[in-house]
Amino acid sequence: MTIQCVITDDEPLAGKGLKGYADKIGFLEVIAVCEDAIELNTILKQQPVDLLFLDIEMPYMTGIEFLKSYPNPPKVIFTTAYEQYAIQGFELDVLDYLVKPVSFERFLKAANKAYDYFSTRQPGEQPYIFIKTDSKLEKxxxxxxxxxxxxxxxxxxxxxxxxxxxxxxxxxxxEKLPPRQFLQPHKSYLVNINQISAIEGNMLHVGKQDVPISKYQKEEVLERILNNKLLKK
Structure with a gap:
């Protein structure tokens, strides 16, 4: 199992140090290292990831503000020099909270915690959901x-x-569906990317039905669906 992650820290040396730690751990794959929430937001629009190593005190927007504002964010391990944010962090259901300077031993412990979390939620191992309806659970x-x-x-x-x-x-x-397989093209819909047969205007053809694309999300939705698979004349 590989956990794809992004490291965000406004101190370049700190970000470089965390990447060095991550590169030593076989199941972590660092997709990008960035310096603020704005850059992180752009990266996440381009490619969904599993895990964020996220600094808290950053310019423009704190890590906590970003986590509260981003829809369906990846799981997070906070990395910060400030212990006072720990309670807020765990209220946001983060996987771990690392206080700088971070030792490799402590980083490895957090990474193993992430591995344990994702290993019980891999679509390949549990490719289904139980849905409660009336008096039964349907798989x-x-x-x-x-x-x-x-x-x-x-x-x-x-x-x-x-x-x-x-x-x-x-x-x-x-939250129960694999984020790489399902996207939200509209506030009222979640769509299985693999089941989309065509895109026409602001509609997705899914099976024999159509699902609308919000005009505010169209660019992001098309980027996710096409993913460099667009063949032009």
Missing amino acids: VLFNDILFAEAQGNYVTFYTADRKIMTHATLKSVQ
Whole structure:
């Protein structure tokens, strides 16, 4: 298993040091090292990742502000020189909180914690979800889900041959689905990227149905779907 990660730290030497640590750990793959939340935001729009090593005190926006504002962020390990943010960090469900200067021993402990977390959530090992509906739990494979639609306090899952409604929020559903396989083109929908057969205007053709693309998210959605796979004349 490989955990793809991004290191964000406004101190270049600190970022370089963390990358050096990560490069020694076989299951960590550093996709990028950046210096602030703005640069991190751009990177995440281009390529979904599993884990962020995220500094807190940075220019423009703190790591905590970024984590609160970014929709469905990757898991986070905070790296900071300030201990007073620890409680806020764990309230945001971060995996770990590293206080600088970070030793390799402490970094390795945090990395192993991330490995344990992701190893129990790998789509290859658990490629399904149980959906509570009426008085039973229905097992549905991730690959069979075409899309999910939010309707008030309920979410309906669509597959090729059935619809399953459950009492849930779209956000809670999104947290249970593999982020590399599902995207949110609209505030009311989650779509299986592998099930998209065509893109026409502001609509995605998914199975025999159409799913809208929000005009505010169209550029990001197309970037995720096409991913350098666009063949032009």
